[in-house]
Amino acid sequence: MNVTGNGDQPTLSVQNLETHFFTKEGVAKAVDNVSFDVDKGEIMGLVGESGSGKSVTGFSIIGLVDPPGEVVGGKVLFKGEDIAGWDDEAMQRLRGNRIAMIFQDPMMTLNPVLRVDTQMIETILAHDKSVSKDDARQRSRDALGQVGIPSPDERLKAYPHQFSGGMRQRCAIAIALLNKPDLIIADEPTTALDVTIQGQILYEAQKLCRETGTALIWITHDLAVVAGLADKISVMYAGRIVEQGDLDDVLDHAVHPYTRGLLGSVPGHNTRGQRLYQIPGMTPSLVKLPAGCAFKERCPNADEACGAEPQITQPVVDRNVRCFHPQMQEAAE
Amino acid sequence: MTAMLEVKDLTKNFVKHLDLAGKIAQKLGSSIREETVHAVDRVNFTVGKGEVVGLVGESGCGKSTLGRMIADILPPTSGSISFKGTEFTAMTEDEGAAAALAIQMIFQDPFASLNPRMRVEEIVGEAPVLHGMARMSEKSTYVGDVMERVGLGREYSRRYPHQFSGGQRQRIGIARALAVKPEFLVCDEAIAALDVSIQAQVINLFMDLREDLDLTYLFISHDLSVVEHISDRVVIMYLGRIVEVAGTDELFDKPNHPYTTALLNEVPRLDHRGIDYEPVSGEIPSPLDPPPGCHFHPRCPHATDRCKAEVPVLREIAPGRLSACHLNDG
Numbered sequence: 001m002n003v004t005g006n007g008d009q010p011t012l013s014v015q016n017l018e019t020h021f022f023t024k025e026g027v028a029k030a031v032d033n034v035s036f037d038v039d040k041g042e043i044m045g046l047v048g049e050s051g052s053g054k055s056v057t058g059f060s061i062i063g064l065v066d067p068p069g070e071v072v073g074g075k076v077l078f079k080g081e082d083i084a085g086w087d088d089e090a091m092q093r094l095r096g097n098r099i100a101m102i103f104q105d106p107m108m109t110l111n112p113v114l115r116v117d118t119q120m121i122e123t124i125l126a127h128d129k130s131v132s133k134d135d136a137r138q139r140s141r142d143a144l145g146q147v148g149i150p151s152p153d154e155r156l157k158a159y160p161h162q163f164s165g166g167m168r169q170r171c172a173i174a175i176a177l178l179n180k181p182d183l184i185i186a187d188e189p190t191t192a193l194d195v196t197i198q199g200q201i202l203y204e205a206q207k208l209c210r211e212t213g214t215a216l217i218w219i220t221h222d223l224a225v226v227a228g229l230a231d232k233i234s235v236m237y238a239g240r241i242v243e244q245g246d247l248d249d250v251l252d253h254a255v256h257p258y259t260r261g262l263l264g265s266v267p268g269h270n271t272r273g274q275r276l277y278q279i280p281g282m283t284p285s286l287v288k289l290p291a292g293c294a295f296k297e298r299c300p301n302a303d304e305a306c307g308a309e310p311q312i313t314q315p316v317v318d319r320n321v322r323c324f325h326p327q328m329q330e331a332a333e
Numbered sequence: 334m335t336a337m338l339e340v341k342d343l344t345k346n347f348v349k350h351l352d353l354a355g356k357i358a359q360k361l362g363s364s365i366r367e368e369t370v371h372a373v374d375r376v377n378f379t380v381g382k383g384e385v386v387g388l389v390g391e392s393g394c395g396k397s398t399l400g401r402m403i404a405d406i407l408p409p410t411s412g413s414i415s416f417k418g419t420e421f422t423a424m425t426e427d428e429g430a431a432a433a434l435a436i437q438m439i440f441q442d443p444f445a446s447l448n449p450r451m452r453v454e455e456i457v458g459e460a461p462v463l464h465g466m467a468r469m470s471e472k473s474t475y476v477g478d479v480m481e482r483v484g485l486g487r488e489y490s491r492r493y494p495h496q497f498s499g500g501q502r503q504r505i506g507i508a509r510a511l512a513v514k515p516e517f518l519v520c521d522e523a524i525a526a527l528d529v530s531i532q533a534q535v536i537n538l539f540m541d542l543r544e545d546l547d548l549t550y551l552f553i554s555h556d557l558s559v560v561e562h563i564s565d566r567v568v569i570m571y572l573g574r575i576v577e578v579a580g581t582d583e584l585f586d587k588p589n590h591p592y593t594t595a596l597l598n599e600v601p602r603l604d605h606r607g608i609d610y611e612p613v614s615g616e617i618p619s620p621l622d623p624p625p626g627c628h629f630h631p632r633c634p635h636a637t638d639r640c641k642a643e644v645p646v647l648r649e650i651a652p653g654r655l656s657a658c659h660l661n662d663g
Contacts, residue, residue, distance in 0.1 A: 049528040049529060049530060050528055164616055164617075166616060167616065194391035194392055194555065194617065195391060195555065195557070195596060195599045195600060196391065196595060196596065196599050196613045196617070197616070197617075198599065198601075199598075199599035199613065200613075202601075221528065221529060222529075222601065223529070223603060224558070224600075224601035224602050224603050224605075225601045227601060227602065227603045227604070227605060227606055228601045228602075228605050228606065229601075247606065248606060251603060251606075261530065262529055262530060263603065264533075265529055265530050265532065265533030266529065266533075266558070266603055267532075267533075267536065267556075267558045267559050267561065267562035267563075272561060272562055272581065272582075273540070273562070273563075275537050275540060276533040276536055276537055276562070277533065278530065278533045278534045278537055279530040279533070282498055282500060282501075282530075282531065283528070283530075
């Protein structure tokens with residue numbers, strides 16, 4: 001890729017990323033040849049079930065994969081620069097500054113024994129020593145206000161345990177926003193929250209990307225959440241991206257049998273009281289993946305061809321699919 | 334339809350009693366006092382035979398407490414529960430035992446609700462043998478039959494729970510409940526911990542079982558789309574009180590209570606694309622200190638002065654439809 005300033009290049013371009021876990025039972029390819037781009041202000045939904053490698057993909061981008069895991073190949077181009085091989089010190093300057101992460105459990109971000117203002121001011125000063133403490137406090141206050149926390153002045157002096165779950169998550173998001181990052185990776189940030197609180201968080205996330213041009217990767221297992229939020233979507237299965245493309249295209253005309261199966265099994269998408277489509281079997285263990293297509297044992301269309309590893313093809317315009325038998329024709333309904 | 338289960342004015346309070354230090358502090362003039370959580374506050378509803386009733390609410394609304402009282406795991410503070418026309422408290426010992434078997438509960442966490450030191454055969458087979466439904470010598474055949482009923486092979490019954498995946502464990506939990514031939518199942522967030530594709534398998538299993546075994550369900554969940562799919566009627570709770578009861582179609586087509594409306598707006602759905610979220614403002618108040626009047630008034634866009642002072646009564650607004658909102662008074 002040609003690096004020429006901040007022109008039209010995507011904020012993040014992940015190319016052939018591979019993260020392996022070297023366990024006693026064998027090598028688990030948690031992230032296997034994963035590629036995607038996220039543009040400025042764009043929201044990408046990264047969807048998969050537990051063990052599909054979606055969270056490890058997020059951790060790999062930000063350089064937080066712990067042993068026995070290791071990023072063994074591929075590029076992570078952040079604004080054109082490959083950060084995959086950077087050392088810890090260089091990554092630390094980036095993390096919390098240009099790239100931020102929001103975790104499922106906000107207590108992974110918050111320190112329970114420090115007041116919220118201490119933690120927020122520290123986040124600013126760690127990356128820019130020229131800011132005065134008063135300015136930092138002011139910015140922290142504004143960030144809390146931005147995510148809809150009432151009376152931010154008082155809340156700044158509180159400890160995390162004095163917040164409700166939804167408020168903690170909003171506080172974690174406020175910390176992620178403090179240094180106006182170019183990229184935010186959100187790993188199931190609303191899964192533990194109630195529906196009305198989830199709505200508030202989605203609202204803040206959407207507003208943020210539209211207003212500030214922050215690129216956002218929203219990692220989730222919930223297709224319905226992505227449907228309301230994202231611009232494009234990547235579906236992962238057993239470490240590989242099996243289908244990616246524009247949100248509406250994928251949800252309305254999915255061609256990979258796994259994506260179709262997932263969509264079919266969402267209750268709200270079906271006629272009430274009728275049986276849901278169910279994908280037979282269960283997710284295979286990553287250390288004992290079948291050779292070839294990882295989905296073949298659960299797939300209705302599998303045949304001998306699926307014994308070989310499927311490569312990414314584009315059976316439809318602007319769609320990457322990893323399947324030998326993409327289901328092109330829509331069911332005649 | 335005859336009511337299989339009837340709940341009248343059911344209330345559950347949890348009181349945090351003062352310890353010795355607290356009592357002394359109180360004597361010395363501190364403001365410490367006993368704290369009471371009104372987890373379930375005078376709740377009334379019925380479940381007909383063969384019906385699937387969905388009970389929906391956010392965390393802390395008392396839906397699990399209500400489910401546990403119905404399954405006779407928690408004693409209510411006041412109010413009554415009748416099963417097939419007889420109150421729990423008025424039952425003879427034999428009737429009580431029969432009711433306890435007929436009402437079974439399926440729990441949320443398939444990892445915490447199975448004893449890790451017992452083989453599946455013991456977990457599923459213990460109760461039927463104890464209650465004389467199967468002889469000790471027939472236990473493995475009996476367990477095998479139940480296992481097949483929930484879609485697990487009979488050869489699995491010699492295994493321990495840790496050898497199963499989450500979805501399979503939930504099936505074991507269902508098998509344990511089915512083993513005593515229940516008529517009424519209380520499913521408390523029974524599929525919340527499962528992956529999407531596994532969720533679909535378990536929902537289908539629940540629907541098959543209902544048809545084959547003529548079961549009645551109280552299906553407790555925070556997930557409206559699951560409840561919409563499986564229930565005939567829906568009960569919505571907010572902070573310990575029922576705010577709306579309606580048939581599933583009516584409720585989802587035309588919600589009456591502002592809280593229901595807000596909930597339905599917030600539920601992410603596959604066909605709601607690129608929406609501009611307009612969230613309900615505010616947090617769920619603490620059940621330790623609920624707002625006076627209608628519990629929802631601080632977050633309600635239509636709240637009036639009356640809502641702040643007077644508790645709205647749950648009353649019929651159309652045949653088979655109940656709602657607790659002052660706005661219905663015109």
